[in-house]
Amino acid sequence: MASNSITRFRSLTKPTRQTLIQSHRHFSSILNPDSTTPLTSKQKSRAALSLLKSEKNPERIIDICRAASLTPDTHLDRVAFSLAISKLTELNYYEGIRNFVDELFKTRPDLKTERFVSNAIVYFGQAGLLNDAHQLFDKMPQLGVGRNVRSLNALLFSCVAAKEYDEVKRVYLDFPGKYGVEMNVDSYNTVIKAFCESGSVSSCYSVTAEMVRKKCRPNATTFGLMIAGFYKEGKFDDVGRVLEMMKKHDVHIGIGTYNIRIQSLCKLKRTVEAKALLDGMQSRGMKPNAVTYSHLIHGFCREGKLNEAKELFKKTINGGFKPESECYFTLAHYLCKSGDFEAALDVCKKSMEKDWFPNFSTMKLLVEGLANGSKVDEAKEVIETMKNKFPNKVDVWNEVEEKLPK
Known part of the structure; x- marks a missing residue:
């Protein structure tokens, strides 16, 4: 890996190499100003993430990313990139986002990969810069990167992130044929997510029918999205229909599906019904998990039924479950x-x-x-x-x- 990096570095023009060296020297002190000891890549990523959480100066946000030399190859770095884009978006620093991404392609040959380009397409959508996402998708061949289902999925997700649901539909209908890319289950699930978020969940039936025709098997995520969407629109009969579809397609109705149903009922302030669903689930031998209880606790809190929330919280802890931090925060706030x-x-x-x-x-x-x-x-x-x-x-x-x- 190190020798490959050296080879890529030597292949750059002399001015570009000098720019990279100067940038490294200039920015390295940002992440560890009190020490001369070099940081490992992981330490750089952690330091960057910590600094980004409180930074409000847009140029310094970009400098922190430069200093950490973030890549798309680790979860930590992807989180840091996403956080930086979110903060720059909040600051309306759109031109800065464009310039930074363009700079990365010019100065970081290690980022001219299908993986990073796909991530960058998503970042543009996250910032609401959908035209830029499309332009980057269009110029992938110029960057020496081929288009495939990952980049198509990135573009679909970018449209969802930008809440441009009509554009999701256009990409879904036109782009697979136009670019010769075959959609996979993640592609279809992103389209289904868009229909559910836009209040058109009934359109998901035609999407799942197409999946079957194309020999692309729907999974638990496919049906989970539809269930949540139908609950959101108050179409309870359709929830039952989707559960029957799961059985037909031999998709296991497990705790994840029950948690979606319980959370959806709690969001509708029908937590008593959600609790009854839990009781019925347990009577059939299925065990809840910490997520199940967290949804119910949050639901009871929102409805002002704090005795029930406290009792469930106690039951969760005593049962050996480990609720996430948000469960503690929610209960403490409402109490x-x-x-x-x-x-x-x-x-x-x-x-x-x-x-x-x-x-x-x-x-x-x-x-x-x-x-x-x-x-x-x-x-x-x-x-x-x-x-x-x-x-x-x-x-x-x-x-x-x-x-x-x-």
């Missing part, structure tokens, strides 16, 4: 909003033991609620924990502490 600060404190402590800290607004609610309930010492203990964890927020927490009852 604070309802005035049950003792229960909220217990949830927050369990969360912080895992190094998961609810956001500032939730913790401020908790601290003020404890103090107003004559639990000033507990409130100050929480403040001290937050100061230690987030040194950059010490002044903000000092202000909160000063306003507490004495």
Whole structure:
């Protein structure tokens, strides 16, 4: 791998090599300003991701990406790229996104790959720059990269990310034939996702019929998307029809499918029905998982049924399940909003033991609620924990502490 990189580097023109060397020297200090010890690729990626989370200067966001020499080959780097694009989009720095991607193709020959081009097409869609996504797809041969189903899927997903659903339909109908690319199950699932998001879920029946004609077998994701879409549109009879289709196509109706149904009912504030679905599932010998309980806890919280939410949370923990951080944060937030600060404190402590800290607004609610309930010492203990964890927020927490009852 190293020898290949050296060969690619030597193949560049002298001015380009000098530019890369100067850029490396200029940007390397961004990621580890307090040390002269070189970072490994993984350390660079982690440092970049950490810096990107709080950076608001668009040029510095790009400099951080340059310093880390991100690639599409690791999950960490793809997350960092995606975060950078999201932040630049929020800052309306569209020309900067275009220039940065163009720069990468000019100065990073290692990125002239089908994988990175496909990722870049998605990034343009994520930024709402769909014309740029199309232009990049069109000029792939000029970059020495062939078009295939991965790049077609990237373009379809780019359209979904940009919420240009008519364009999804156009690409789906015209591009496979135009470019001689055969769609796969991921292609069809992206089209189905678009129909579901745009309120046209009934059109998915024709897509699945085409899949069958093309000998492309629908999978659990195909039907899961349709189930969620029909619930969203309130077409409950169609949910049953999709479940029958799953049986017909020999697709297992497992915990993932049940979790989609439970989450969909909870979003409709029909959490009691979702709980009944869980009970029926368990009576048939199927075991729930942490995701199942998290959906229900969130649903009960949104409906103000906090006793049920607390009971399920307790059952989740005692059952040996490991809820994700969002489950703790949601329950803590709603308990604070309802005035049950003792229960909220217990949830927050369990969360912080895992190094998961609810956001500032939730913790401020908790601290003020404890103090107003004559639990000033507990409130100050929480403040001290937050100061230690987030040194950059010490002044903000000092202000909160000063306003507490004495």
